[in-house]
Amino acid sequence: MTMTARHIRLLLMAAAAVTVGALSLTPGEAHKAITSKYTYNDDVFPILRDKCARCHVAGGVAPMSLMTYDEAFPWAESIRAELVANHMPPWNAEEGFGALKAAHTLSPRELDIILTWATGGNPRGQIDQKLPPIALKNDWTMGAPDLALPLPSEFTVAADKMEDWHEFIVPTGTSEPRWVRAVDLLPGTPSIVRSATISLRTSSVAASAGASAASPVPEHVLAYWLPGQDPEPARASAFRVPAGAQLAVRIHYKKTWQFEGKALSDRSTVGIYFAKDAGPHELLTLALSAPGPSANDTNDITFTRTLNEDVQAVAVSPDDVPPNISVQMVAIQPDGSRTPMIRLSTRSDWSRRYWFERPLTFPRGTRIEVTAKLDDPDILSAAFGGPATPPAATSSPLRLTLNVVRPNAKPSAP
Amino acid sequence: MGTRGLAVIVAAALAAANVLAQAAKPRGPAGDVDLPPLSYVCTMAGDEDVIEDRPGKCRKCGMTLVPTRLDSVWTCATRPLLVVADKPGKCPVDGTALVRVTAAVSWTCKDDPAVDKLDPGTCADGSTMIKKYAARAHGNHNPQHGGQFFMAPDSWHHIEGTYLPTGVFRMHLYDDYTKPLTLKLAREISGTLVVKDPKTGGDKEIPLVRNGRYLQAALGKQPFPAQMYAKVAFKPGDRDTRFDFSFDAFSREPKVAPSATMTTATPATSPAATTPVAATAPTPAPDASSTVDPALIPVPIPETVPEMLAQLRTRTDQIRSFIDKGAFAAIYVPAFQAKDLALALDEHKKELSDDRQRVAVPAIARLVRSAYLLDAFGDLGNKQQILEAYDRFSSAVKEIESAFPARP
Numbered sequence: 001m002t003m004t005a006r007h008i009r010l011l012l013m014a015a016a017a018v019t020v021g022a023l024s025l026t027p028g029e030a031h032k033a034i035t036s037k038y039t040y041n042d043d044v045f046p047i048l049r050d051k052c053a054r055c056h057v058a059g060g061v062a063p064m065s066l067m068t069y070d071e072a073f074p075w076a077e078s079i080r081a082e083l084v085a086n087h088m089p090p091w092n093a094e095e096g097f098g099a100l101k102a103a104h105t106l107s108p109r110e111l112d113i114i115l116t117w118a119t120g121g122n123p124r125g126q127i128d129q130k131l132p133p134i135a136l137k138n139d140w141t142m143g144a145p146d147l148a149l150p151l152p153s154e155f156t157v158a159a160d161k162m163e164d165w166h167e168f169i170v171p172t173g174t175s176e177p178r179w180v181r182a183v184d185l186l187p188g189t190p191s192i193v194r195s196a197t198i199s200l201r202t203s204s205v206a207a208s209a210g211a212s213a214a215s216p217v218p219e220h221v222l223a224y225w226l227p228g229q230d231p232e233p234a235r236a237s238a239f240r241v242p243a244g245a246q247l248a249v250r251i252h253y254k255k256t257w258q259f260e261g262k263a264l265s266d267r268s269t270v271g272i273y274f275a276k277d278a279g280p281h282e283l284l285t286l287a288l289s290a291p292g293p294s295a296n297d298t299n300d301i302t303f304t305r306t307l308n309e310d311v312q313a314v315a316v317s318p319d320d321v322p323p324n325i326s327v328q329m330v331a332i333q334p335d336g337s338r339t340p341m342i343r344l345s346t347r348s349d350w351s352r353r354y355w356f357e358r359p360l361t362f363p364r365g366t367r368i369e370v371t372a373k374l375d376d377p378d379i380l381s382a383a384f385g386g387p388a389t390p391p392a393a394t395s396s397p398l399r400l401t402l403n404v405v406r407p408n409a410k411p412s413a414p
Numbered sequence: 415m416g417t418r419g420l421a422v423i424v425a426a427a428l429a430a431a432n433v434l435a436q437a438a439k440p441r442g443p444a445g446d447v448d449l450p451p452l453s454y455v456c457t458m459a460g461d462e463d464v465i466e467d468r469p470g471k472c473r474k475c476g477m478t479l480v481p482t483r484l485d486s487v488w489t490c491a492t493r494p495l496l497v498v499a500d501k502p503g504k505c506p507v508d509g510t511a512l513v514r515v516t517a518a519v520s521w522t523c524k525d526d527p528a529v530d531k532l533d534p535g536t537c538a539d540g541s542t543m544i545k546k547y548a549a550r551a552h553g554n555h556n557p558q559h560g561g562q563f564f565m566a567p568d569s570w571h572h573i574e575g576t577y578l579p580t581g582v583f584r585m586h587l588y589d590d591y592t593k594p595l596t597l598k599l600a601r602e603i604s605g606t607l608v609v610k611d612p613k614t615g616g617d618k619e620i621p622l623v624r625n626g627r628y629l630q631a632a633l634g635k636q637p638f639p640a641q642m643y644a645k646v647a648f649k650p651g652d653r654d655t656r657f658d659f660s661f662d663a664f665s666r667e668p669k670v671a672p673s674a675t676m677t678t679a680t681p682a683t684s685p686a687a688t689t690p691v692a693a694t695a696p697t698p699a700p701d702a703s704s705t706v707d708p709a710l711i712p713v714p715i716p717e718t719v720p721e722m723l724a725q726l727r728t729r730t731d732q733i734r735s736f737i738d739k740g741a742f743a744a745i746y747v748p749a750f751q752a753k754d755l756a757l758a759l760d761e762h763k764k765e766l767s768d769d770r771q772r773v774a775v776p777a778i779a780r781l782v783r784s785a786y787l788l789d790a791f792g793d794l795g796n797k798q799q800i801l802e803a804y805d806r807f808s809s810a811v812k813e814i815e816s817a818f819p820a821r822p
Contacts, residue, residue: 119789
């Protein structure tokens with residue numbers, strides 16, 4: 001389902017919901033009076049500008065700009081649905097469960113202001129009030145990278161395609177091994193670069209061994225890039241990038257409806273930020289995979305992995321999970337204490353790495369317990385959506401990656 | 415398309431739009447007159463939903479917006495705006511519970527009803543101007559005949575389905591002022607009633623036959639809850655719109671026959687009013703507590719955290735009881751009150767430790783989202799969805815309760 005179709009569908013369904021109406025069983029209103037004390041100019045625009053402008057801006061990757069009143073108000077119903085469903089801003093982890101860095105969310109007050117405006121007649125505010133024009137910012141958010149690697153070739157999304165995927169192989173050209181704290185992507189044509197995964201090509205053998213390896217192996221996925229999201233530099237830990245390594249850059253290109261029928265080309269640039277400190281801990285990966293089809297019929301899957309050495313957990317990423325399920329990860333230490341780590345409502349196209357606010361220290365023998373609920377938790381889509389999302393099959397692959405460091409390892413050269 | 419009854423409001427509003435009036439807006443806690451804020455509305459038929467809080471052009475048609483004061487008031491369902499109260503209560507005419515409508519407020523003179531000002535003042539004869547209320551498009555979505563009331567997708571037609579003890583389904587047809595359609599307009603509408611045949615279990619289609627200004631179908635007596643839907647085309651050649659009805663009992667007409675119209679600009683003050691309550695509004699509600707569910711009565715946000723938490727709990731229980739009673743369309747009232755309480759608690763988050771804030775703030779955000787979810791699902795009327803939304807809502811309430819100590 002395309003973003004466009006999804007938004008239009010939400011819009012139509014929401015409109016239909018209003019008109020088909022409710023069974024008014026009590027003396028009360030079938031509909032509410034139309035008034036919002038918040039206006040676009042004074043209240044809504046500043047929030048949209050600060051929280052949504054990196055995508056919802058002319059030339060941005062989102063299907064619509066929200067940076068002017070005329071652009072925003074037709075989407076009011078859609079905005080309501082996306083906010084209520086917690087689909088926007090895109091941050092799929094449940095806040096308050098575990099402590100994660102850089103939660104990209106709206107405050108309760110901001111939520112209420114936008115929802116009140118979206119459901120309350122969408123007032124503009126003073127008609128002659130000039131709002132500052134908001135232009136697309138397409139720049140390195142961490143500053144210029146230490147090494148900028150333009151993709152070797154341009155890629156064109158054909159006129160008759162709405163989305164496409166392409167993998168580029170990019171030689172780093174480094175002559176010695178390096179510690180890397182972050183990898184970012186600067187889109188050449190921001191409106192079509194929807195997501196990217198940047199991996200080390202040299203470690204493909206080690207990576208495939210990682211799933212079954214008894215011990216953590218070096219992390220080879222350097223970045224899950226998403227539009228509008230700041231890269232999170234690893235602190236006190238780093239990726240080990242061998243000399244002359246090659247990067248595999250897999251980009252998901254997606255056109256919005258404005259560009260339907262047009263061919264668009266992109267040549268993005270990969271940016272590499274080297275670690276400053278001399279001996280960071282190497283970022284390792286530990287796979288957590290469902291053992292196989294689940295025997296129970298409750299549509300829940302639970303599996304655990306026991307740590308066979310002392311580690312600090314620094315990040316987690318859902319590598320291969322079905323969309324629209326909820327996944328929870330909890331650590332159970334040998335003394336029985338439980339540490340909530342993350343709870344996610346998965347959505348396709350929004351995979352990322354979630355960094356813990358501070359490293360979680362787990363002694364050997366700690367069990368990492370993953371519980372997946374396969375019934376669609378997305379009740380808003382079920383209500384407004386067309387065909388209901390079928391529950392994920394219990395045989396679906398389910399794999400998450402836990403990034404850890406060995407806190408007791410001696411500092412070493414990359 | 416004519417501007418119809420709106421012309422009344424519009425002319426009035428235009429006449430009164432002046433800067434002085436705005437400057438003289440009484441304010442402050444001591445002010446004995448608390449005026450509803452000025453709103454700017456579009457007078458184009460079909461654009462009545464355009465309401466701004468500043469002057470300007472209509473974003474749909476470009477017409478200059480006109481100022482008006484809109485107020486949410488309580489009135490008799492069957493005699494809209496004849497009696498106006500500022501809180502729920504009982505209709506002094508027929509004893510039914512008052513219903514809420516949106517009305518345009520202005521001031522006029524007893525001896526010169528042509529006077530229509532946006533602000534109170536003094537009349538030429540030295541008397542104090544009196545307040546009056548006029549209907550507003552979509553201001554009244556209350557059933558007029560004890561049935562179930564819906565709006566058509568064109569946002570102009572409104573319908574009400576009733577199921578009469580004679581086994582007849584009757585559909586009343588209204589315009590955007592909930593005024594019965596003229597015969598000419600009613601003639602354009604056609605439809606079919608679809609009802610389950612109790613014997614075969616299959617769907618049975620019965621044409622809706624026009625009888626005067628309404629449509630009806632004789633379907634006989636069905637077991638309750640009687641479920642049926644109507645397919646209605648509002649203009650010849652239009653696509654059918656589906657309206658679902660579920661009747662738990664036969665519809666009961668309110669005791670007093672409804673007045674034919676609610677568009678008269680000055681019903682509350684007309685000297686010709688012959689009813690026993692020629693009220694000059696606002697009439698205090700006779701006894702709010704006896705007729706209206708307390709869950710529907712807004713109360714101010716309390717000052718202290720423990721009081722806020724207590725009220726949040728009460729509102730949560732009220733939502734649950736509305737769900738249990740099937741009063742889905744009313745859920746939003748306690749849900750939004752609870753949301754405002756949660757936002758008030760958010761203002762007190764600084765009093766919490768960092769750890770507690772980490773629980774409280776996301777829980778408050780979840781409560782805000784689920785309040786709007788309850789609002790949306792309440793309008794859709796699917797109990798399963800509403801219960802799921804309520805689960806989210808009440809778990810957010812529990813987390814808020816756990817984060818805020820009951821005693822500081």
